[in-house]
Amino acid sequence: MSPVRLDFRIIGDWIKPQSRVLDLGCGDGSLLAYLAQSKGASGYGLEIDDAHVSECIRRGVNVIQTDLDAGLSEFDERSFDFVVLSLTLQAVRYPDRLLREMLRVGTEGIVTFPNFGHWRARWQLGALGRMPVSAALPHEWYSTPNIHLCTLRDFERLCKREGIEILESQVVDHAHRRRLALRLFPNTLGEIALYRFRRARLP
Amino acid sequence: MGLVTPARLRFPEPLALASGGVLANYELVYETYGTLNAEASNAVLVCHALSGSHHVAGYHSEDDKRPGWWEHHVGPGKSLDTQRFFVVACNNLGSCFGSTGPASINPATGRAFGPDFPMVTVRDWVESQARLADRLGIRRWAAVVGGSLGGMQALQWAIDYPERVAHAIIIAAAPKLTAQNIAFNEVARQAILTDPDFHDGRFYDHSTEPRRGLRIARMLGHITYLSDDIMREKFGRDLRGGKINFDYQVAFEVESYLRYQADSFVGHFDANTYLLMTKALDYFDPAGNTDGRLAAALAPVKADTLVLAFTSDWRFAPARSREIVKALHDNDLNVSYAEIKAAHGHDAFLMPIPRYVEILRSYMDRVSMGLAT
Numbered sequence: 262m263s264p265v266r267l268d269f270r271i272i273g274d275w276i277k278p279q280s281r282v283l284d285l286g287c288g289d290g291s292l293l294a295y296l297a298q299s300k301g302a303s304g305y306g307l308e309i310d311d312a313h314v315s316e317c318i319r320r321g322v323n324v325i326q327t328d329l330d331a332g333l334s335e336f337d338e339r340s341f342d343f344v345v346l347s348l349t350l351q352a353v354r355y356p357d358r359l360l361r362e363m364l365r366v367g368t369e370g371i372v373t374f375p376n377f378g379h380w381r382a383r384w385q386l387g388a389l390g391r392m393p394v395s396a397a398l399p400h401e402w403y404s405t406p407n408i409h410l411c412t413l414r415d416f417e418r419l420c421k422r423e424g425i426e427i428l429e430s431q432v433v434d435h436a437h438r439r440r441l442a443l444r445l446f447p448n449t450l451g452e453i454a455l456y457r458f459r460r461a462r463l464p
Numbered sequence: 465m466g467l468v469t470p471a472r473l474r475f476p477e478p479l480a481l482a483s484g485g486v487l488a489n490y491e492l493v494y495e496t497y498g499t500l501n502a503e504a505s506n507a508v509l510v511c512h513a514l515s516g517s518h519h520v521a522g523y524h525s526e527d528d529k530r531p532g533w534w535e536h537h538v539g540p541g542k543s544l545d546t547q548r549f550f551v552v553a554c555n556n557l558g559s560c561f562g563s564t565g566p567a568s569i570n571p572a573t574g575r576a577f578g579p580d581f582p583m584v585t586v587r588d589w590v591e592s593q594a595r596l597a598d599r600l601g602i603r604r605w606a607a608v609v610g611g612s613l614g615g616m617q618a619l620q621w622a623i624d625y626p627e628r629v630a631h632a633i634i635i636a637a638a639p640k641l642t643a644q645n646i647a648f649n650e651v652a653r654q655a656i657l658t659d660p661d662f663h664d665g666r667f668y669d670h671s672t673e674p675r676r677g678l679r680i681a682r683m684l685g686h687i688t689y690l691s692d693d694i695m696r697e698k699f700g701r702d703l704r705g706g707k708i709n710f711d712y713q714v715a716f717e718v719e720s721y722l723r724y725q726a727d728s729f730v731g732h733f734d735a736n737t738y739l740l741m742t743k744a745l746d747y748f749d750p751a752g753n754t755d756g757r758l759a760a761a762l763a764p765v766k767a768d769t770l771v772l773a774f775t776s777d778w779r780f781a782p783a784r785s786r787e788i789v790k791a792l793h794d795n796d797l798n799v800s801y802a803e804i805k806a807a808h809g810h811d812a813f814l815m816p817i818p819r820y821v822e823i824l825r826s827y828m829d830r831v832s833m834g835l836a837t
Contacts, residue, residue: 281796303796303798305793305799311802311805311819314802314823315802315819315822315823315826317800318770318800318802318823318826318827318830319826319829319830321830321833322800323798323799323800324800324801324802325789325793325799325800325801326801326802326803327786327801335786335789335790335793336793337794340793340794
């Protein structure tokens with residue numbers, strides 16, 4: 262049994278047992294399989310990639326082949342306890358719309374994304390004058406699927422603007438480790454950011 | 465799959481049909497592949513489409529030219545692996561391939577049913593197939609599988625017999641026909657009904673058949689089974705004889721193809737059956753009893769479901785399959801959906817497209833793992 266990725270463990274800790282989960286951009290279904298096994302969670306993954314869809318079916322993970330940019334209109338309001346968007350926010354056409362959609366179909370949202378404010382990205386852009394390439398962002402600028410990169414601060418500003426209340430957050434490095442320094446300087450040292458949030462209650 | 469022999473069972477109990485009609489008794493012809501295990505838990509039902517039959521795989525004789533219609537998927541080591549599953553394929557009522565249909569003798573009159581054969585619906589087929597399952601000692605199907613009209617039967621099975629279907633595999637289907645789908649069917653029916661050789665459906669008595677009507681119906685059908693792209697790729701504007709002759713003989717390859725398809729259909733398919741099958745398609749609408757709300761119609765379903773669609777299928781486009789998927793996940797059921805890239809149009813469900821084969825195989829692996837527990 263391979264060790265469970267830290268980001269999966271964090272998401273698993275955030276999710277209540279027996280939750281209904283919608284995983285947007287579920288990849289090969291490993292997160293949903295982990296949540297099913299560790300938390301008794303059930304639900305669906307949405308995925309566009311042929312090979313990933315096949316892999317989900319092979320694993321027995323419920324997967325619906327679809328384009329996230331087409332929206333979540335086929336899902337009714339409050340159909341899920343959690344809607345997860347793992348390392349996909351930066352690759353969708355309308356991140357703000359998708360966040361709204363997540364909190365329409367789910368009670369809580371969980372988003373993870375590569376932090377563009379990480380010092381290595383800042384160094385490559387600021388000092389070297391080049392678009393950053395790293396373990397968390399492995400693509401060159403001309404072939405990257407990541408079209409909406411943001412920093413922790415950017416994401417938090419968007420949440421504020423959208424009336425989204427952040428309930429919890431974490432940062433990890435690209436090896437999905439969690440260190441003290443990361444907690445002190447998350448927007449500089451965190452490579453992957455994880456947020457749990459919900460629609461802010463009206464005052 | 466090798467040589468297979470169809471079997472035949474007689475059902476003396478009357479079957480009350482959705483149309484209000486009754487079949488006093490009837491026969492079903494079917495084929496089986498593989499072996500039913502001791503717990504009778506490994507049975508898979510394959511439902512056929514409009515012009516299909518119970519002959520899903522294998523050959524009927526040594527000099528049979530073509531195997532069954534789903535030979536690619538059914539056999540030892542194939543996606544529906546007959547070393548693990550007991551595959552059953554039933555010829556539907558109203559068909560012309562052996563089960564009781566319009567060309568069968570009506571016991572009440574001693575002559576062919578013809579137009580007196582009652583309209584049959586997808587629901588009626590499921591009912592008759594359930595009786596076949598009873599006779600074969602199959603309480604619960606490991607999976608009910610079908611493409612096109614066959615997929616509609618798989619869906620109907622899951623609705624009507626939730627306890628008897630562990631998995632439903634619904635391929636290139638739709639929850640109901642669109643006006644455009646019905647329109648195509650109506651043109652096909654009009655071609656048959658207005659053929660002077662149709663004789664109000666009693667053409668058997670005149671030792672003839674409405675060949676012209678059936679040919680046109682089949683040609684029209686084939687246009688809707690293929691995509692624009694595959695037609696362009698297969699035929700383009702290629703000329704049969706290399707030049708245009710300014711007459712009404714075959715000039716373009718596509719004309720030759722359609723005429724060939726029409727010719728090979730006539731003599732093998734019954735015009736009354738064609739009428740019945742297209743009507744069964746038109747009438748299929750599980751949400752008809754729930755104010756059009758498909759999710760409500762699917763509320764009884766318990767089966768896990770795999771829904772597959774093909775990108776170039778415009779007869780039952782992927783969006784139609786998504787309606788089924790939505791209604792299933794609205795009921796919090798286990799459902800997976802894959803869209804297979806294929807140029808072949810609706811016909812793709814009959815083809816050995818690698819990703820299609822792989823997905824069916826891995827899904828059936830899961831089905832087979834479920835048998836053990």
